[in-house]
Amino acid sequence: MIHFIVEEDSETVVVLGVINTYLNPEKWEERK
Structure with missing residues (x-):
């Protein structure tokens, strides 16, 4: 997974x- 840092x-x-x-x-479907 790619994590972004946003302010x-x-x-x-x-x-x-x-x-x-x-x-x-x-991955998104599995987490639902």
Whole structure:
């Protein structure tokens, strides 16, 4: 997993979350 350090930037958090979902769709499905 890739961890990002973001300083209170909601839009960046959402964008990185979407990117992680596309990079690791299988891992996200397993965690649900």
